[in-house]
Amino acid sequence: MSEPATPDVKQARMTEFMRLLPLTLELAGLPRVTGTLYTADQMEARVMSIRTAYKLARNLLKEVGEGV
Numbered sequence: 703m704s705e706p707a708t709p710d711v712k713q714a715r716m717t718e719f720m721r722l723l724p725l726t727l728e729l730a731g732l733p734r735v736t737g738t739l740y741t742a743d744q745m746e747a748r749v750m751s752i753r754t755a756y757k758l759a760r761n762l763l764k765e766v767g768e769g770v
Contacts, residue, residue: 722759729755 707715730751740748 718760719756722756722763725759725762726752726756729758731755 730748732748732751
């Protein structure tokens, strides 16, 4: 089992997430919310889309950094 992340590591992860958020949201392709209330299931589906898009955005960034 891995050790808990230090506050510095947590902060770095949050910074990375925030930097990638615009690309992540574009990749997820979710419509903007305009006064609509979502059910818990709908929100969970949106979270899953964002989570998958974030992983893809991180992989893209790594590939670009490696020159692939």
